[in-house]
Amino acid sequence: MTTDASTTISNSEILKVTGLSAAYGEAKVLFDIDVSVKPGQIVACVGRNGAGKTSLLRSIAGFLNPTAGSVVADARNLVGMKPYDIAKFGVKYVPQDKKVFSDLTVRENLELASYATNDHNWDRVLEFFPKLKQHMDRKAGFMSGGERQMLMIGRATLGSPKVLLIDEPTEGLAPGIVTHLRNVFKELAKMTALLIVEQNLPLVCAIADRVYAIKDGRVVAEVSDKDAITFDACEQYL
Amino acid sequence: MIDTQLLISGVIFGLSLGSIYFLLAIGLSLCFGLMRIISLDQLLYYSFGAYMAYTVGLATGSFWFGVAAGTVVAGLISFIVERLIFRRIYERDPTFSMITSFGLLIGGIGVIKFFWGVVPRPVEVPTVIQVDVFGTAVPVYRLIVIGFAIVVYVGIWLFLHRTIVGKAIRAAIENVEHVEGLGINVSRLFTITFVIAGALSGLAGGLHAPLIMVDPMMGLETMAFVFMIVIIGGLGSIKGTLISALIVGQVVSVGSIIYAPMAQMAPFVMMLLVLLVRPTGLYGSPLYKR
Amino acid sequence: MIALLCGLSLVLPLPFMNEVVIFTIYVVGCNFMIGRLGYISFGQPAYLAIGAYSTAFYLFYFGSNPLVGILVGVLGGLIGSLLIGPFFVRLRSDYFAMVNLALAVVVFYLTEKVLVSITQGDNGLWFMTQMTSTPVLDLTIPSQFLAFGIIVTFFVFAFYKYLDGTIYGACCLATKLNEDKLQFIGYSNFSIRFLGFVIANTTTALAGAMYAVYLGFVSPEMGSPSRAAEPIIVTLLGGVGTLFGPVVGAIAYTGMKDVISNMIGNWELFIGFLLVFIMLVADRGIWGTLEPILARVVFPKSRNTDK
Numbered sequence: 001m002t003t004d005a006s007t008t009i010s011n012s013e014i015l016k017v018t019g020l021s022a023a024y025g026e027a028k029v030l031f032d033i034d035v036s037v038k039p040g041q042i043v044a045c046v047g048r049n050g051a052g053k054t055s056l057l058r059s060i061a062g063f064l065n066p067t068a069g070s071v072v073a074d075a076r077n078l079v080g081m082k083p084y085d086i087a088k089f090g091v092k093y094v095p096q097d098k099k100v101f102s103d104l105t106v107r108e109n110l111e112l113a114s115y116a117t118n119d120h121n122w123d124r125v126l127e128f129f130p131k132l133k134q135h136m137d138r139k140a141g142f143m144s145g146g147e148r149q150m151l152m153i154g155r156a157t158l159g160s161p162k163v164l165l166i167d168e169p170t171e172g173l174a175p176g177i178v179t180h181l182r183n184v185f186k187e188l189a190k191m192t193a194l195l196i197v198e199q200n201l202p203l204v205c206a207i208a209d210r211v212y213a214i215k216d217g218r219v220v221a222e223v224s225d226k227d228a229i230t231f232d233a234c235e236q237y238l
Numbered sequence: 239m240i241d242t243q244l245l246i247s248g249v250i251f252g253l254s255l256g257s258i259y260f261l262l263a264i265g266l267s268l269c270f271g272l273m274r275i276i277s278l279d280q281l282l283y284y285s286f287g288a289y290m291a292y293t294v295g296l297a298t299g300s301f302w303f304g305v306a307a308g309t310v311v312a313g314l315i316s317f318i319v320e321r322l323i324f325r326r327i328y329e330r331d332p333t334f335s336m337i338t339s340f341g342l343l344i345g346g347i348g349v350i351k352f353f354w355g356v357v358p359r360p361v362e363v364p365t366v367i368q369v370d371v372f373g374t375a376v377p378v379y380r381l382i383v384i385g386f387a388i389v390v391y392v393g394i395w396l397f398l399h400r401t402i403v404g405k406a407i408r409a410a411i412e413n414v415e416h417v418e419g420l421g422i423n424v425s426r427l428f429t430i431t432f433v434i435a436g437a438l439s440g441l442a443g444g445l446h447a448p449l450i451m452v453d454p455m456m457g458l459e460t461m462a463f464v465f466m467i468v469i470i471g472g473l474g475s476i477k478g479t480l481i482s483a484l485i486v487g488q489v490v491s492v493g494s495i496i497y498a499p500m501a502q503m504a505p506f507v508m509m510l511l512v513l514l515v516r517p518t519g520l521y522g523s524p525l526y527k528r
Numbered sequence: 529m530i531a532l533l534c535g536l537s538l539v540l541p542l543p544f545m546n547e548v549v550i551f552t553i554y555v556v557g558c559n560f561m562i563g564r565l566g567y568i569s570f571g572q573p574a575y576l577a578i579g580a581y582s583t584a585f586y587l588f589y590f591g592s593n594p595l596v597g598i599l600v601g602v603l604g605g606l607i608g609s610l611l612i613g614p615f616f617v618r619l620r621s622d623y624f625a626m627v628n629l630a631l632a633v634v635v636f637y638l639t640e641k642v643l644v645s646i647t648q649g650d651n652g653l654w655f656m657t658q659m660t661s662t663p664v665l666d667l668t669i670p671s672q673f674l675a676f677g678i679i680v681t682f683f684v685f686a687f688y689k690y691l692d693g694t695i696y697g698a699c700c701l702a703t704k705l706n707e708d709k710l711q712f713i714g715y716s717n718f719s720i721r722f723l724g725f726v727i728a729n730t731t732t733a734l735a736g737a738m739y740a741v742y743l744g745f746v747s748p749e750m751g752s753p754s755r756a757a758e759p760i761i762v763t764l765l766g767g768v769g770t771l772f773g774p775v776v777g778a779i780a781y782t783g784m785k786d787v788i789s790n791m792i793g794n795w796e797l798f799i800g801f802l803l804v805f806i807m808l809v810a811d812r813g814i815w816g817t818l819e820p821i822l823a824r825v826v827f828p829k830s831r832n833t834d835k
Contacts, residue, residue, distance in 0.1 A: 063415065087421035099416065101409040108405050115402045116421035155420065276622060326808055332622040333568040337764075338807040340570070340757050345800020347754075352794055458754050462633030465626050473622065499642040506634045510615050513627065517618050 014039045014193045015060070015091070015163045020069035022059045029055045030217045033069070035195070037163060037210075042185060042194045044204045046234050047214035053197040054096065056214065057165045060195075061093035062086040074162050088116065090162035096171060096197075098148045100155075102141020106132055109140050109151055110158070117159025125154040128184050146177035153181075157188065164188065166196045170203060182207055201234050213237035246374040248492045254380040254449075256487020257387030261442035262460065263467045263479045264394065265435025271411040271474030272431050273328055275335035279319060280439040281457035281464065282346035283312035287443025288452045289350060292359045301364035305444035312440020313433050320432040328428065343457060350454045358451035383445050390438065391480060398476075407431060411474065463490070466505045470512050472522025482520065542670050544786065546742055548778050549677035551762065553684055554735035555774040557728035558759035560688060563769025564697070565724045566704030567621055571628025572759040574635040575729040577751025578608040579736025581639060581647065584746040587655040594659045594667040598737040605733020609726045617721040632753040640748035649748070656744025667741055677738065681775075684731060689771060691727070700724055732759075754796075757803060764806050 015037040022030040029052050037043045045053045058064040060071050062083035071078040073091050087093070101109055114120045126133050129150040135143055140151060149169060156164055169185075170178045178200065185194060185207050198204050204211060211229050213221040214237075221237060223229050262284055269277040287308035295304030319342065327335050365382075368375040398404040407427055410417040418424050443456075450456065467486050471478030486505045493501030512520060554576060561567045582604025583597040591597065612631070616624060639647045647653065659668050665676045691697045699720045702710045707717045740746050762781045766773025788798050 061419065063418075082423075082425070083415075083418040084421050084423050084425075087419055092421070093419050095416065095419065099413055101412050101416065103412055104405060104409055109409075111402060112406055112409055112417070112422065113420050115406065159421070270622075276626065323804060323808065333625050334807065336570070336622070336625050337568065337757070337760055338804055340760075341800045341803025341807065343800065344754065344757060344796050345798075345804065348794045348797025348800055352797065455754065458633075462630050462637075462753070465630045469623060469626055469630070502637060503634060503642065506630060509627070509630065513615060513619065513623070518620065518623065 012038055014074055015195065016070075016072045017056075017060060018070050018072070020056070020059060020066050020071065022055060022064050022066045024055075024064070028067075028217065030059065030066075033214075033217075033219055035212055035219065037193045037195050039162075039193050040189055041209040042189050042196065042207050043210045043212070044208040045195070045197045045212045045214055046199065046201070046204060046237055048238060051214045052217040053214050054167055055217075057093055057167050057195070057197060060086075061091065061165055063093070084116075090159070092156040092161045092164050094152050094156050094164065094166045094169070096167035096169075098145055098152065098172075100140040100143070100148045100151050102139060104140055105137050106140050106143070106151060107136045109155060113155040113158040119159040122158070125157060128157070128187065129154050146173045149173060149177070149181070153184070157192075161192050163193045163195060166194060168197055168199065170198065170200050178203060199238065201231050201238070204234060205229055205231055242372075243374045244495055245492070246372050247376060248495050249488065250371065250374075250376050250380055250384075252488040252491030253484070254383040254487075255491055256484045257384050258442050258446045258449075259460075259463055259467050259487060260387050260480055260483035261390060261438050261445070262464045263471070263483055264390070264476060265438045266464060267468050267471070267474055267476060267479045268431055269435050270332070270468070271476075272407060272414070273324070273335075273428050274332050275324060275328065276332050276339065277324075277432070277435065278336060278339040278461065279316075279342040279346065280435060281461050282343045283316055283436045283439040284443035284446075284460065285346070285350060285452075285454070285457040286315060287312045287440030288361070288447040288456060289354055289359075289443075290440070291444035291447040292361050292452050293354075295361060301362065301448070304361075304447075305441065308444035309437050309441045312443070313437035316436020316439075317429065317433050319436075320429050324428075324432065325425070347454050347457065354454070356454055358453035361447040361452055363448040379448065386441070386445060390441075394434075394476065403427070403430065463505060466509045469519055470505075470509050472516075472519030475519070475521035478519060478521030542674060544782060546670060546674050546677060547782050548775075549674065549681055550735050550738050550742060551778040551782055552681055552774050553677075553738065554732060555759045555762045555766070555778055556684055556688060557731035557735075559763045559766070559768065559770075559774050560691075560728045560731070561724065562760070562763055564692075564700040564704065565721055565728075567721070567725075568625045568760065569628045569728075570625050570753075570756045570760070571631040572732055573751040573753060573755050574628070574632040575605060575608065575732040576736035576739070577635050577639060577746075577748075579605045579733025580740040580746045580750055581653075581736075582733070583737040583740040584653045584655065585646070587658060587740070588653045592658050592660045593662065594741045595662050597659075597741055598734070601737025601740065602730060602734050605730045605736070606726065608733065609729035613722050613725045613729075617718060617725050629753060629756055632751065632756050636748055636751050636753055639751060647748070652745050652747030652749075654745040659741070659744065668744075670742075673742055677742075680734070680738070684734075685771065692771070696720070696723070757799070761799065761803050761806070764803075 013036045017033055017035040020030055020033040021028065033056060035043070035056070045056065047053050055064060059066050060078065062078065062081055066079055073089070076089065078086050078089070078091065081089070101112070110122055110125065131147060132151060132154060135147065140148065143151070153166065153169065169181055182203055185196070188194060208229055209226055210222070210224040211234060212219050213234070223233055262280060265280045266277060269275050269280070290308035290311050291301065291304035293304070294307040295301045298304070323338065323342070324335065327338055363377070363379050365379055367378045369378050369381065398408050406417060406422050410424055410427055414424055463486060467482045468479060470486065471482035489504045489508065490501050493504050516522070554572070557575070558569060558572050561569055579601040583601035586600040587594065587597045616627060619627060640649055661668050665672045667673050667676055699710065699715055703717050703720050711717060736750070739750065762774065762777035765780050766775070766777025785795070789795050
């Protein structure tokens with residue numbers, strides 16, 4: 001477990017989670033979690049199903065109210081803010097369910113994101129995901145799982161977010177699309193920071209600058225040396 | 239055979255009745271679709287709309303001023319109610335909101351009794367002109383009511399499909415959390431939807447007033463029909479609401495030509511049959527909670 | 529709890545106590561459905577009216593024995609809920625609530641207008657003088673009716689207490705909490721809910737039958753849908769799912785109704801906003817709030833063993 005590197009240049013962190021605990025009613029799911037992300041970094045959370053990874057992202061995004069601790073993004077405390085204010089502020093959550101607004105067209109899906117962020121420039125989204133161009137006027141519900149995931153990530157990148165919280169982006173997707181997403185994530189890291197929950201270890205090893213292992217609602221390990229992020233190092237936590 | 243003239247006037251009557259039910263049910267249905275609440279207090283705004291049509295209509299001498307006032311007042315009250323009460327209970331189970339709004343409805347009836355007493359009030363029909371439809375004389379007011387419903391349906395459709403706020407509402411009906419995740423203020427969407435619903439209920443009350451007696455219990459009496467309509471159509475579906483409002487209007491109206499007491503019961507039997515085949519109504523989504 | 533009812537009958541006026549006792553039985557069914565099945569029914573007046581009118585038909589047209597009348601009322605309620613149940617218990621809880629309210633309106637309309645030839649509409653059916661006195665406890669005398677009512681209440685409570693302890697009681701709670709998982713372990717949600725629905729509404733019909741005998745007449749007003757919220761309010765006042773909540777709620781509600789109606793006369797205004805207030809502020813009701821406190825004060829050592 002290496003913690004030294006993360007604390008040295010804390011002033012440059014874009015997202016810093018300290019001592020975060022959260023619960024669904026009586027059931028506690030997160031205990032004293034510390035996570036930090038710097039601009040331009042891709043940080044991954046690994047862990048088994050039910051370890052609390054999704055709960056962590058949801059409590060950062062404001063969908064689950066923390067019972068203790070703080071979430072600071074770009075010098076602003078997010079705890080207690082409404083989810084839509086957090087998203088507007090630039091911390092965007094991409095859920096794992098791959099549910100786009102299926103009754104709306106792809107264009108309308110993007111329009112909504114533009115409406116929320118006042119960013120009407122879709123060039124970059126379409127550059128990342130040229131496939132969306134062909135489906136512009138189709139109902140989003142008719143697209144494949146991979147295309148829906150592209151739309152969800154594309155939607156979230158509008159408005160130049162500070163941090164993207166992406167939940168299991170590659171779950172159930174074809175290998176070709178996973179490769180495509182890997183390149184997109186690398187490109188995205190040039191403009192924003194990413195906190196990704198992912199079980200696909202080869203992908204994690206290829207892109208992550210830092211890895212947190214989460215087990216039973218606690219951070220059990222942190223690997224912040226890029227060279228130390230290997231398949232074997234991560235696998236023991238799955 | 240039923241007399242053709244009787245049948246035509248029955249169908250027109252049913253269309254106008256269905257139109258009023260539609261105006262009321264659409265609000266109930268939208269509120270359920272978006273906020274997952276069962277807003278019985280819509281029937282209170284309906285009563286307020288009717289009473290405003292009576293009071294303001296009498297004071298200004300113009301029925302249409304009364305209807306406008308009823309629509310505006312209903313919208314205002316629903317705005318206040320949404321901000322003060324519903325805001326706190328959106329997270330809860332739909333039945334929770336049903337109990338709360340039933341309390342509002344009953345309390346509102348108390349308020350109406352306080353201001354207007356229990357004596358039923360008549361509202362004069364604004365125009366007694368009759369027009370000829372397929373050889374049958376039909377009161378033009380009924381056609382105006384139908385016209386209102388058509389305008390509202392088209393208006394709602396355009397609002398939901400052509401404006402960005404409407405698109406956001408459609409998206410939020412599907413998945414409110416994702417809309418929030420994009421950074422759209424859903425709380426504002428809720429308020430807008432609730433106020434639209436309340437105003438439409440007020441409009442329905444104002445338009446219905448000349449066709450019935452305005453009395454404190456009118457909301458409760460209409461409630462059963464509005465319920466059956468949203469249930470037959472399926473909670474949260476606008477198309478379903480329109481179709482079932484038209485059907486129920488016709489059943490009640492044309493049915494009463496055949497045998498009046500049974501006509502009032504027929505929608506209930508219809509509802510049971512629909513529920514037997516589809517427990518969530520004709521166009522209702524099977525999802526339980528989000 | 530029965531001792532409490534007996535004790536109160538010594539201090540409080542007779543009509544009030546009779547009202548409380550019948551109301552308690554009325555609410556038990558509603559409380560069971562909300563607390564154990566997770567179903568909120570706005571149709572309780574309908575089942576009350578079914579029980580009351582079954583009794584009234586018997587006493588008005590056929591017989592004169594009030595005990596038989598009550599039995600007929602219960603039977604009527606049983607048949608009614610057996611017929612309606614299969615339609616209703618398949619529904620989602622929000623549809624269930626609305627469909628029941630629609631049922632209440634329809635039953636009200638039936639008794640008031642459609643079946644006017646046998647129900648005599650708003651005039652109601654009067655059979656006070658047609659009832660013969662019964663041996664041991666004479667139901668035509670209010671004070672003895674009260675004794676009968678308390679005994680019935682006792683048996684109703686004993687029955688529901690027994691239900692809570694059985695596997696069936698556990699299944700009810702389980703279907704409220706997670707219907708899917710209950711199905712996985714091999715129980716049918718439909719039969720559990722159907723049985724609960726029949727039990728609860730038969731209890732409600734019993735209350736209706738007792739109302740009919742106690743008042744000596746029935747009218748459509750008894751099943752008015754505007755009173756649909758009453759049992760729910762009382763359930764909430766008492767505390768959802770608690771066994772003795774209905775008694776506490778019934779006393780509080782009947783008491784308030786007496787006092788408030790005398791004071792301001794505008795009952796709807798009060799009860800409506802009270803309901804909104806309860807929903808926004810107090811979740812567990814009077815008994816639900818008192819129970820843990822009582823348990824600590826009255827039985828400091830042992831667990832509350834429910835008198």
